[in-house]
């Protein structure tokens with residue numbers, strides 16, 4: 001009997017998303033706890049009556065707004081690809097650029113979609129383990145880069161929250177052979193307040209085979225709308241356009257993104273609150289003797305002997321976080337930084353559990 005799907009598909013494990021339970025405080029998926037910007041909602045609402053029409057494909061005004069927003073990097077609109085979330089762009093990059101017999105270089109643990117995108121194409125995956133401090137092992141990755149066609153780096157990384165500073169990134173990129181495409185996934189960059197955090201967009205012009213990903217799902221609070229973009233060399237963009245679905249991003253999401261870009265105050269407010277609350281959580285974890293990994297994002301890894309039990313018990317306190325067994329971190333939970341009162345509920349639960 002001919003199997004229904006190739007082996008590499010039958011061996012796949014589906015992506016497991018953060019759980020949402022009605023009435024529970026969800027600190028499981030690194031969403032913006034302040035929600036979307038009112039301006040994004042207003043723009044989205046205005047687009048609804050046109051819902052019977054196919055979307056304008058890759059709205060020019062959206063691409064113009066994106067390049068204007070990043071004007072210091074002198075990008076052109078033909079360098080912007082809009083995606084149905086960065087997860088679509090990740091898959092699209094692998095489908096378009098990694099041919100049969102070519103490989104993807106990835107760190108592990110890192111965002112699961114890199115692995116899934118690669119395996120779903122039946123492409124070879126070269127994994128490099130994070131260091132003991134859960135940082136990227138950039139030396140080893142650089143040494144293996146010539147075996148790969150595409151390299152994924154999340155900065156900061158998910159689920160660890162660790163970041164690569166500007167010097168380390170430069171050193172790394174300078175060691176990567178010119179033909180290798182490096183994807184800098186900056187899903188959480190708007191939140192970062194740590195020292196020397198690089199802006200990957202600067203590398204798009206400096207190193208043509210660099211693709212930088214940005215999403216509206218995190219600091220912009222539009223995860224449910226599904227919209228993100230890639231900035232890259234026009235030659236890469238042109239190839240991605242050939243492979244992507246013709247109407248890959250819906251009209252409501254594109255309108256919402258236009259509104260969201262116009263409301264940087266919302267992004268700033270979200271990021272400022274996140275930074276303040278992140279520092280407070282770290283302080284409180286220290287006071288309670290909870291081990292954690294210092295994070296640059298809007299989430300934090302906390303380590304426990306029995307993380308699964310902590311995850312389950314926190315549900316009794318009305319808080320849902322993310323256990324990380326499927327990231328091979330069975331002793332860790334990933335906690336999204338919430339609004340102050342949500343973090344207070346988390347803290348109350350943790351305090352009761354560890355004392």
Ligand SMILES: Cc1ncc(COP(=O)(O)O)c(C=O)c1O
Pocket residue numbers: 029030084085086087088111154156157158185187215216217223227228
């Ligand atoms: C590093 C990283 N990249 C991309 C994404 C996905 O974002 P999007 O909602 O744009 O698909 C996530 C989501 O958790 C992430 O952690």
